[in-house]
Amino acid sequence: MAARPFTTAVPVPSAEAGPGVGPRLVGWRDRVVLGVVLAAFASGFGQFGEVAALGSVASTFGHVARTGTLSAQVGLSATTLGVGLAVIRLASLGALPLTGLADRVGRRTMLLATVSVGLVATVVAAVSPGYWWFVAIFALGRPFLSSTNALSQVSAAEQTSSADRAKAVALVAAGYGVGAGLTAIIHSLGSSVLGFRGIFALAVVPLALVPLMARWTTETDRFTIATATDHPVPVLGAVGRDFRARLAVVSGLAFAISFVTGPANTFVFLFAQNVVHLAGGVVAVMVVGAGVTGLAGLLAGRWMTDHVGRRPTAALGLVGITAFGTLTYAGTSGALIVGYLLSVFAGSVFAPAIGSLLNELFPTSVRASAAGWFLVAGVVGAVLGLIVFGAVAQVDNRFSLAAVVTFLPVAATSLLFLAVPETRGREPEDLWPAT
Numbered sequence: 001m002a003a004r005p006f007t008t009a010v011p012v013p014s015a016e017a018g019p020g021v022g023p024r025l026v027g028w029r030d031r032v033v034l035g036v037v038l039a040a041f042a043s044g045f046g047q048f049g050e051v052a053a054l055g056s057v058a059s060t061f062g063h064v065a066r067t068g069t070l071s072a073q074v075g076l077s078a079t080t081l082g083v084g085l086a087v088i089r090l091a092s093l094g095a096l097p098l099t100g101l102a103d104r105v106g107r108r109t110m111l112l113a114t115v116s117v118g119l120v121a122t123v124v125a126a127v128s129p130g131y132w133w134f135v136a137i138f139a140l141g142r143p144f145l146s147s148t149n150a151l152s153q154v155s156a157a158e159q160t161s162s163a164d165r166a167k168a169v170a171l172v173a174a175g176y177g178v179g180a181g182l183t184a185i186i187h188s189l190g191s192s193v194l195g196f197r198g199i200f201a202l203a204v205v206p207l208a209l210v211p212l213m214a215r216w217t218t219e220t221d222r223f224t225i226a227t228a229t230d231h232p233v234p235v236l237g238a239v240g241r242d243f244r245a246r247l248a249v250v251s252g253l254a255f256a257i258s259f260v261t262g263p264a265n266t267f268v269f270l271f272a273q274n275v276v277h278l279a280g281g282v283v284a285v286m287v288v289g290a291g292v293t294g295l296a297g298l299l300a301g302r303w304m305t306d307h308v309g310r311r312p313t314a315a316l317g318l319v320g321i322t323a324f325g326t327l328t329y330a331g332t333s334g335a336l337i338v339g340y341l342l343s344v345f346a347g348s349v350f351a352p353a354i355g356s357l358l359n360e361l362f363p364t365s366v367r368a369s370a371a372g373w374f375l376v377a378g379v380v381g382a383v384l385g386l387i388v389f390g391a392v393a394q395v396d397n398r399f400s401l402a403a404v405v406t407f408l409p410v411a412a413t414s415l416l417f418l419a420v421p422e423t424r425g426r427e428p429e430d431l432w433p434a435t
Contacts, residue, residue, distance in 0.1 A: 023221030026159050028167035033156050035216030037175035039115050040152040042206035042213075043145045044179025046122040049187075049199050050088060050138060050266075056187065056196040059274075061131035084135040085266055086386050092379040094143030099150050099372030103365060107155045108219045110368075111148060112210065118144030119207040126200035146379075149176055150371040157359035158220040158367070162427055166305040169355035170298045173348065177294050179206070181287050184269065188284035222428075226364035246361050247370055249419045253354070254374045255381035256413035257318055261347065262382025263389035263406060264325040268340060271399060276333050286337050290344040297348025304349065309424045310357040315414040317350025322411040329403035360423035367428075 026032050050057075102110040121141025128134035152175070156168040187199050194202075272278045272286070304313040324346055328339030362370040385406055392402035 023158075023225055025161045025164075025221070028156075028160055028164040028171060030159070031216050032159055032218050033168050033171065035213050035218075036111065036152040036155045037171050038209060038213050038216065039111055039148055040172045040175035041179040042115050042119060042209060043148040043152065044176035044181075045183050045206050046119050046141065046179075046203050047145045047149075048180035048183045049122065049196070049203070050085075056199075057131065057134060060196060061134070080131070081270075081390065083387075084131065086383045087135050088139045088142055089262065089379055089383045089386065091139035091142040092146040093376055095146040095150065095379075096372040096376045098143060098147040099375060100369040102151055102154070102223075102368035106219050107151055107158070107223055107368065108217050111151045111155060111217065112214055114144040114147040114151065115213065116207070116210050117141065118148060119203045119210075122200055122203040123207065126197040126203075128197075146375055147372075150375050151368065152176075153355045154359060154368050154371050155217070155220055157356065157428075158222040158364065162360075162425055163306075165359070166302045166352045166356045169359070170302040170305075170352035173351035173355065174295070174298055177291070177344075177348070181291050181294075184287045185284050187269075188280045188287060222364045243362055243366060243370070246420055247373055249416055250358055250361065250370075251373055251377035253314075253318075253413065253416050254377040256410050256416070257321065257350070257354075258378035258381035259385035259388075260322055260325055260407045260410050262385040263402075264321075264328065264343065266382075266386060267389065267393075267399075268328060268336075271329065272336060275399065276331075276336055278333060278336070282333075286340060289337075289341050293341045293345040294348045297345040298352065300345075301349035301352045305353040305356055306424065309422050310353045310360075311417040311420070311422050314350055314353035314357060315417045317346050317348075317353060318414045319411045320346030321350060322407045325407045326403045329399040331400045357420070357423055360426065360428045361420060363428065 098110065098114055118141045121137060121144065125134055125137040125141070128137055152172045153169055156172045157165050160168045183199060183202075186194070186202065187196075190198070269283065272283050273280070278286070301313055301317065304316075321343060324339050324342040326339075327335050328343055329336070330339065358371065358374055359367060389402045389406045392405050393399045395401070
């Protein structure tokens with residue numbers, strides 16, 4: 001194992017490690033953190049192909065007309081697309097046991113296993129003979145890649161101290177965003193040559209990086225120390241009574257934000273290419289612009305998370321996502337571009353705050369399981385959001401009405417942040433209730 005550039009000791013409760021014993025922690029730019037960032041990149045590249053290539057998938061397996069109903073313009077009906085996307089999202093429920101197993105066998109083991117299997121399934125989806133075959137095959141890989149993303153954040157949070165945690169979580173979010181954005185850019189510029197099949201086949205590239213991830217990543221000391229005396233049952237029952245009230249609140253927040261981001265992110269490229277009819281080059285420029293606003297959002301969110309607080313930063317980001325998501329689907333190309341850029345900014349402000357908060361609210365012995373439940377609540381929210389959004393959009397092609405009905409009411413859930421403690425400047429060990 002390679003030596004770490006520097007370490008700091010963080011006191012750990014005697015119930016887990018004994019007095020004076022603490023985990024070795026690293027800086028947010030350490031190779032250990034970069035290893036999980038690379039895994040997040042691979043997860044984003046694999047998962048976002050579904051969104052970036054949705055228009056190509058619909059046109060490949062349907063019949064496209066330049067004008068007429070929404071179904072004619074897209075190739076498949078909004079209901080068909082919505083049900084297929086809901087099935088793929090529901091498949092992410094399988095990420096709960098996968099993520100929860102990390103509380104038993106370790107973060108590194110599950111991270112490498114999930115990213116490998118998920119990317120293989122993504123590559124296989126490239127040869128789908130029909131739409132429902134595509135849905136089924138892609139759905140097989142979805143829970144593995146979802147688990148990879150969750151475990152990347154858990155690993156980065158556990159490897160760092162309070163001073164570096166928001167930076168590390170923001171870097172993981174950036175890794176996922178770069179992977180997702182790269183997929184969108186490649187599809188926008190090369191869809192006529194690659195189609196959706198070529199996009200999914202390109203997942204072999206991040207798959208080839210798995211050995212590098214294995215060399216860079218290590219098991220977290222927090223997990224090693226915690227499991228020396230504690231062996232929780234994975235997943236169901238792993239989050240004890242003392243933590244369930246907190247878990248209910250953060251799961252409610254996950255449901256709410258995914259109720260918006262599920263349809264907002266999933267339909268945006270289909271809306272741009274098949275409804276607003278933006279040229280591929282314009283979409284590519286829009287995605288590159290989103291990379292700039294996303295980076296600005298991560299920098300702003302990281303600074304606010306460390307200086308203003310986890311809760312207010314996340315609440316502000318959530319409200320921004322709902323408002324700018326509504327603007328995105330207003331119906332004009334200008335609104336689409338501006339709304340999308342600002343939505344990415346708001347989501348990037350939200351990411352380091354919610355990632356830090358989630359990982360600081362739970363002890364090491366159940367942290368991965370809590371992340372799994374957070375993910376599951378998000379899956380359910382995204383599925384219901386997709387169904388509601390798709391059903392409303394199908395009426396007179398009203399994407400704008402669907403956005404208003406689906407997105408705006410969710411802003412009120414930002415008040416849920418008042419139900420959990422502020423964790424800025426504190427280590428997770430300081431926040432565990434007595435058991």
